Amino acid sequence: RYEPLLSEKDDTSVDVGEAGSPLPDDLTRDDLSLPSLAEPEVARHYTRLSQMNWSVESGPYPLGSCTMKYNPSFAEDVAADPNGAVHPDRSAESLQGTLEVLYGLQDYLARIGGMDAVTLQPPAGAAGEFTGILVAKAYHEANGHDRSEVIVPSSAHGTNFASAAMAGYDVVELPSGDDGRVDLEALEAAVSDDTAALMLTNPNTVGLFERDIADIADIVHDAGGLLYYDGANLNALLGRARPGDMGFDVMHYNVHKTFATPHGGGGPGAGPVGVTEELAPFLPSPRVREDDGHYELFEPAETVGKVHGYQGNWLVLLKAYAYIARLGDEGLEDASAKAVLNANYLAEQIDCEIPYGPFHHEFAATAGDRDAADVAKAMLDHGVHPPTTKWPEFVPEAMLTEPTEAESLDSLEDLAAAFNAAFDADAAELESAPSKTTARRIDQADAARNPRLSWRSIDAEE
Amino acid sequence: RYEPLLSEKDDTSVDVGEAGSPLPDDLTRDDLSLPSLAEPEVARHYTRLSQMNWSVESGPYPLGSCTMKYNPSFAEDVAADPNGAVHPDRSAESLQGTLEVLYGLQDYLARIGGMDAVTLQPPAGAAGEFTGILVAKAYHEANGHDRSEVIVPSSAHGTNFASAAMAGYDVVELPSGDDGRVDLEALEAAVSDDTAALMLTNPNTVGLFERDIADIADIVHDAGGLLYYDGANLNALLGRARPGDMGFDVMHYNVHKTFATPHGGGGPGAGPVGVTEELAPFLPSPRVREDDGHYELFEPAETVGKVHGYQGNWLVLLKAYAYIARLGDEGLEDASAKAVLNANYLAEQIDCEIPYGPFHHEFAATAGDRDAADVAKAMLDHGVHPPTTKWPEFVPEAMLTEPTEAESLDSLEDLAAAFNAAFDADAAELESAPSKTTARRIDQADAARNPRLSWRSIDAEE
Amino acid sequence: MSKRRHEDADGSPYTPHSPAETAAMLDEVGVESEEELFDVPPEVRFEGDLGIDPRSERELRAELSATLAKNDDLTEFLGRDHHTHYVPSVVDELSERAEFLTSYTQYQPEITQGFLQALFEYQSMIVELTGLPVANCSMYDAATALGEAARLSDRVRRVSGTEVLVPELLHENKRAVLDNYVDGTDLSVATYPMDDGNVDVEALADLAGEGTAMIYAENPTVRGTIEERLSAVGEVADDAGALFCLGTDVVALGLLEPPASVGADVVVGEADALGLPTAYGMGLGLFATREDFLRQVPGRLVGAGEDESGRRAYTLTLQTREQHIRKERATSNICTNQAWVALRTAMHLALLGADGLVDLASECVREAESLAERLGDLKGIKAPVHDRHHFREFLVRTDQPAPAIASDLEAEGFAVHVVGDHRLQVCVTEVNAGRADDLVEAFAEAV
């Protein structure tokens, strides 16, 4: 099955002058080359491409730490409301509906996270991390603290390291303890007067709750640092534990992970940030407040400024609001309950070693003497998406698996069968997998050595 | 690839009393068995089923006489307007928007067909035929004519025969002439005092324009009969010729064929009927009229009554309006021009005999000494939908092919390649085809001999 | 070849031909122009303008949005054979997938297994709901399904009569359609009386006899009452050697007695109450019947069979009943039916499941009872008029003239049915129940 590139379907070049440009020649391009197809051709092209793509509606998608759960269709209809299609520079008075939703979402997220104030501006989780660290930095600066380090456990997402560095901090990596959790002694040793913050994911990236969280908070706070909560795994705790109650000062929420907004093949997401009262004055501008039923935008007193050109990914935020409101307390609790139950049940069905435990919503199986990437490719032939592979690094040949609450018992059985078949495959089978997919195994090293990033570069070679 | 039946996924049975029925037991069922699945499971089920289904957005769909052309997406958005989601029993005063669209469509169709009055009530083409014949019958009865026969050419759609019979007429079959058209002498012989109407498709079902249409009209009219136009092939004539101008008294329009409303795997369609002024008083009730910008429903003076519980398939009519208004005169003309050009071009590329011609929008190739159904199955493996096979019957092993205007030159080349490869296939290949499809060749005779029409009947067998 | 389309902007936006391609194709075909290909004699050639102005997609969407906004925004308490339930968004998402929406009837089953299975599942769910073993893929609507049922009674050998007995309270539109459907047969239609909203079984028994071809009853009736003696109706039909055709709807079937258990030979009715939003009467005709009548069934049937590799596969079956094979001797002229609506109804049923459907149907009983009671408490109103259980809707007798009250209600933003000088009909489902208090208040003002 092959779908030609748009450029292989058409190679029209238009002379801009001949096409009736209203500008003097020296201000315009001479010509423009873009495929020029009629709607029926475009419709078929993208329909065919879509059929070569895996999605949550295709089957299980147990990417650990990515939380690929079912995305309710009704939220798309809500987001398509033409009354929500407004320009960001309109007066607050003329946008009371939009502001009411944003205010409501700020409130929901504050409740869920146990936080005092929330900004919705960051357009993705990593942007939320950057924002949270900027806020922490501004807090320290306002308090006259000169702190240069952010501590990040080795099991953390790469974004934690990158976001801290982006804000100008030195990153101190904290190795995981033998039990897969934060090693309190190592933490004691790592904190200092230079510690601006510890960034922590809880449950962590092998699904373990950091049971010593109260002690961790004390250690960091005693050193004058702030505690940052990475919301990637919040789906494991809804209604059971709140970062604010655990002692976190600042956190981000990943709305596609926890609140079922579609990931769209790589975004848009949204990474709202919640903080305690102390940090609220530093949040990005503007935020929404309510005054006697009237909503208005305001600039926090010591705001860090802006992290997005406008107010973030509005349509995503609207869908997150819809999801939270659809579920309510009991639905959110049920989501976490079933996410955790599913992970534990699936783990029972898989014939391979799973270090650590008891885990919550995800677990890191180890492929042992096999290459986890090979096992993943073999799973493709069994009609499922494989887990996240080779991460976190401290689990050898990790297969980080998160089925989410949306998988049925039948689906978990299918997933387990795929796992076990792939684990049982011999070396030759593993090497030649996958064979039933749109593309066979792709040589990624070669693609990187010889980058061809546009159809022009393909044409140039051929 | 196999997707289980819903019933294989779940077999819930609910005790109605236990479920809290508000009615006395003797008025209710005891229990109800239906699959009970959650939304994520239902979403995957139908997503997977959809992926096992060919459509116009999948590729060429050249079913002769079915006119499977591109269905513009914007018409779906128009049809989704919540202001159009109204109950049919509302007062006309409160539905001026809906009535305005219906009135506008009556007007457009009258212009396109060259007719004086149009009803939009028939919910499909065959229902349109039945309606048209009922109107003709009422006309004859009102004029004191006692006529018992409807003449239908052998090349006509099966619905023509069935619709005439349904209205109580005897059907007189008129064999095609040697040139594939109506044989005037045979027609002369067939008409009589008993002739209520001649039903004619023009261009006919092998794509030939009935050049003698003026003579045909005279013969039928002279005998006191009416001339009925089957609109199945109207897509070949838009803006070039109008049934009303050709002497037809009554016609139906197939909106999915001519005006690009989606066929939905078998409907809903719409079969509006247009008539001359003489027949207008007999049209179904109600129709829409306009009075100084105000729209109202009225009952035609000698109406045949109703052919649908309400006003037909409103959402389909709305999409038809949108399509016609999008194209306008020039767009409609272009559609027919390209439909005819595509058919003639494709015919040039196919290595097999095509009797008759010159044709308009479709042609009947003959598979010669091959079984047309086998050739069709072989085409499936080349990634296209095959033509209509074995019809019309007077072309041996017919492959009635109608590419429509929506196919690009590239797509026609693909289609021709598939045709030619299938024609070139040897007997063994033909017999074993298809091999690349979701299902292999299905034994339809066996399915009919041993009908299993529900999952209950499957369970009963197993 | 470049597809540059610029010069061709006046044509259809859905013809993917660049001028260069058109020229090359004309050349290959051997003509100078597209017009040459039209073999239309000059005397019938149309040379005028149709007078239809093209609009851009953007203009047209704005125009039609403005036009439809001319419909008044009323809260509808309307029923009478066209019922409104909430359709989950995912039904739109799934049914509007192009593979479903833009496909044709399944003439090539090997590449249309998806739709065929979905229709097979629809048939299966109707079988579960009716208890009858054969259900077709769809009829246009309840009225035409009734017409087809009557015609079926005319084809069935064991039936000797020619009279179709229908309730005096039959929806006037259904009656009008039925009249047309039997117009070409020997059948005639007569009515039997009702007793407080239900079939007057004794009167029916008096009317029925050898001359009866079919007895039609409804549950719920057009006035929303739930029949209490359906089995007796079935017996009357049996005794008369007539078919018993029961009209119902897909939601009511979730709670009420299954038609097979009261002796129904044919079930018709409205299936669009699930899956399809209110659409100005656009419908989905339910049609189920007994095994004996399998080869007399109108419409499409999907059957399970096997493919060459022995795996289960689905296909349209028993097509020799149909017009494209049997021509004038077909069981019906139906070709294009309402397959896509059936798909949507099946999706909605799958989402509801057994529990959900029972709950929804129960809500239809409770809301109607509750609203009738509250309206009945108002001075100048009797509701419900019939001393029966009701499903979704009920009759209201008003001391004041009903049309004037309905008009007042419309001015307040509510639509109800006027069914007589002093009779209104009110229908309530989960969709409008939230406005029931407001309706009662508006009634209180109006009466």
Place this chain on the structure above:
Amino acid sequence: MSKRRHEDADGSPYTPHSPAETAAMLDEVGVESEEELFDVPPEVRFEGDLGIDPRSERELRAELSATLAKNDDLTEFLGRDHHTHYVPSVVDELSERAEFLTSYTQYQPEITQGFLQALFEYQSMIVELTGLPVANCSMYDAATALGEAARLSDRVRRVSGTEVLVPELLHENKRAVLDNYVDGTDLSVATYPMDDGNVDVEALADLAGEGTAMIYAENPTVRGTIEERLSAVGEVADDAGALFCLGTDVVALGLLEPPASVGADVVVGEADALGLPTAYGMGLGLFATREDFLRQVPGRLVGAGEDESGRRAYTLTLQTREQHIRKERATSNICTNQAWVALRTAMHLALLGADGLVDLASECVREAESLAERLGDLKGIKAPVHDRHHFREFLVRTDQPAPAIASDLEAEGFAVHVVGDHRLQVCVTEVNAGRADDLVEAFAEAV
């Protein structure tokens, strides 16, 4: 096992577990209850209520529809980095197909070829439009793309300076984001003056020098003017050994000078003007650059390669630049980006084609010129303020206070930008051009 879910109706509608299944699973796992699985110490266990009421899908759709309807229905003549063009319906249909919408980043390319190819095509179209050979899959928006460009200038070895020069007329939001993006670097931001809406090239040349890391200019500018001496800006940057970063948008690129030809090293800007309806500032950041900086590019890149059978296949590539591999030494922290918006933009570009894009861009010039002229004819107004060509938007100087005029216009149903005490900004595209006459009339009343 029966999936009867009735008793479980209070949970999430999106967890497909029947009570029986849940019980069996708990048993298999070896615990009594779901709660046992939560390894949360009592001291941090949350025992309260969140206080969020669940709503049914039907209720919630009605509620949110009512809430959003509280937004006033204004015709927006607004631009300034967030531009509105008509998005064809088919873009919604195709992009909302679940296979696109509900997929994740393409970590398993063998089963995500569809999205990868679509993103490869997006990159390719941006390459055609900018003339630069490397385009990434997306940034969040124009402002963050500018921030990333500045950070790139900090990583590029050939650049020794630390000052980023931006126009004094830069959008205030963009400046605020840029400040934060350079906060953790050695970079600082300074402004250079404008001359009648365009870059004051001579003043810029005076400011630029060894200390300059990057010069940023825009075309069109935030005031809608079209730059006339961009090549000179490029030369200033070259002379200073600084990067030349050009901000633009995807529609303007269809008509204006291609960035590569004026010496741009990086192109950033707004790509959401196509494909995405106005969405309260939700964006799509364009990012393209020179081959030399390939390994410094932030964000995702899709490359073409081969699969084992030698057929072309697509994959995310050069991932060693990224945070999940390189951690704190990554070229950016970006992970989730705006891939789906890029998909939509590519779809819109594919529908427009070369002709369509040139036409659309030309319309942006013509409509702005025409509206500015008509407004300029009014007493008490000068429009356009700048004696330049304009793209979509232009500045209006008013004798009366601008905020009061804007307020009057809003009361008449129009939104325009207030950019100073006596300055308004007006943006016109094909979407609002049909209301331009009404706007002129409202202006005439207001001034």
